[in-house]
Amino acid sequence: MKTNWMCGVAAAGLIVAGRAGAQETGDAAHKAMRDAMHDQAAMPAGPAAMPDHATAATAVHRPMHGTADAAAQAARHQAMHQGTKDAGAAAHTEAANRAGMGAAMGGSMMGGQGHGDMHDAADKAKMKGMHGGMMGSGTDGGMMGGSGGTTGPVTPMPGTPMPSRDTGK
Amino acid sequence: MTTSGLLVLLGLTLSAGGAGADEHLLAGARHFREARYAAALVEFRVAQRLGAPEATRYAAVSLVKLGRPEEAVEAFGGLDGQGPDALVDYYRAVAAFEARLYVAAHRILATVADRAGPRIGEQAARMRADVERALHAEPAAATIDWYLEQCSAGRGSGRPVLAAAYCREAAFLSGRRPDGYRHAEALHGGGPASGQQGSGVKP
Numbered sequence: 412m413k414t415n416w417m418c419g420v421a422a423a424g425l426i427v428a429g430r431a432g433a434q435e436t437g438d439a440a441h442k443a444m445r446d447a448m449h450d451q452a453a454m455p456a457g458p459a460a461m462p463d464h465a466t467a468a469t470a471v472h473r474p475m476h477g478t479a480d481a482a483a484q485a486a487r488h489q490a491m492h493q494g495t496k497d498a499g500a501a502a503h504t505e506a507a508n509r510a511g512m513g514a515a516m517g518g519s520m521m522g523g524q525g526h527g528d529m530h531d532a533a534d535k536a537k538m539k540g541m542h543g544g545m546m547g548s549g550t551d552g553g554m555m556g557g558s559g560g561t562t563g564p565v566t567p568m569p570g571t572p573m574p575s576r577d578t579g580k
Numbered sequence: 581m582t583t584s585g586l587l588v589l590l591g592l593t594l595s596a597g598g599a600g601a602d603e604h605l606l607a608g609a610r611h612f613r614e615a616r617y618a619a620a621l622v623e624f625r626v627a628q629r630l631g632a633p634e635a636t637r638y639a640a641v642s643l644v645k646l647g648r649p650e651e652a653v654e655a656f657g658g659l660d661g662q663g664p665d666a667l668v669d670y671y672r673a674v675a676a677f678e679a680r681l682y683v684a685a686h687r688i689l690a691t692v693a694d695r696a697g698p699r700i701g702e703q704a705a706r707m708r709a710d711v712e713r714a715l716h717a718e719p720a721a722a723t724i725d726w727y728l729e730q731c732s733a734g735r736g737s738g739r740p741v742l743a744a745a746y747c748r749e750a751a752f753l754s755g756r757r758p759d760g761y762r763h764a765e766a767l768h769g770g771g772p773a774s775g776q777q778g779s780g781v782k783p
Contacts, residue, residue: 437601437606447612449700451645452671454674461723463726
């Protein structure tokens with residue numbers, strides 16, 4: 412009876428400690444995400460252009476956001492955080508990046524089609540990693556599932572190549 | 581297994597489960613910060629499934645950065661009203677803008693300008709001015725056709741939020757034409773104008 416009581420207290424302690432740790436992680440995540448969202452809040456790729464018949468057969472010119480700008484931003488951030496990142500986090504992000512690049516290349520080779528399916532597959536793989544993670548094996552297993560070919564063109568949308576801001580108006 | 585063992589196991593499980601969503605959220609934020617938006621999206625989706633409500637918004641923001649505005653609009657859950665976070669609303673407006681939902685983008689941007697910082701506020705003002713220029717002329721019939729086609733395609737592909745947004749855009753634009761071109765159809769969500777109930781679309 413006494414042992415059960417002590418184990419109950421221990422379990423409650425674990426829960427409280429776990430929640431406190433999760434709260435700290437959650438707060439850190441929100442702060443990191445807010446800072447990143449703020450730093451990378453870009454303008455749209457082109458000016459507003461009303462679609463019409465003449466534009467209906469061509470795809471919207473939609474360059475990837477955050478390619479040049481965000482790459483530079485990422486390089487700055489990496490330099491800033493180089494000294495503070497722990498090795499595990501670095502390995503995790505690198506593994507994720509490699510997996511993401513591989514999957515993205517695959518998506519590009521397929522002409523960018525079917526990225527939704529690839530995302531589903533990545534999500535499933537990630538979920539497997541997640542279940543492993545809850546049992547203490549971390550998240551890298553999931554990340555190796557890749558992140559889906561997302562750099563290809565999105566759903567074909569009617570539209571014109573958007574005119575330059577300088578000359579199009 | 582004894583009761584005591586079960587209690588400790590319960591404690592461990594609950595602690596691990598609580599931390600799990602936040603860890604994925606943090607991993608997603610790190611990927612996002614380093615411009616690995618596809619990886620960030622995966623992490624946020626996992627966090628979302630683990631029960632982190634804010635992960636939904638972050639996933640939508642990642643979709644915006646990935647150049648998938650239509651999916652982002654759907655993931656944001658719509659373009660109505662003002663959200664609690666001006667920064668997220670800014671991304672919501674960018675998603676709308678890039679999906680050519682200019683009226684919706686303009687409406688959201690109006691709420692962002694005063695709440696976001698000076699840089700985001702200035703960008704929002706520039707986008708609004710750009711939208712106003714695009715909306716200045718009377719909309720062509722072909723433009724309304726296009727929006728209604730997108731509405732129909734959105735419904736067909738299981739994106740009701742996006743479909744409703746396109747129909748609402750069509751309804752607003754057709755309302756600005758003297759002939760009200762396909763206005764009733766747009767108001768009725770892109771379906772036949774007669775014999776159907778409205779879908780809540782308002783110009």
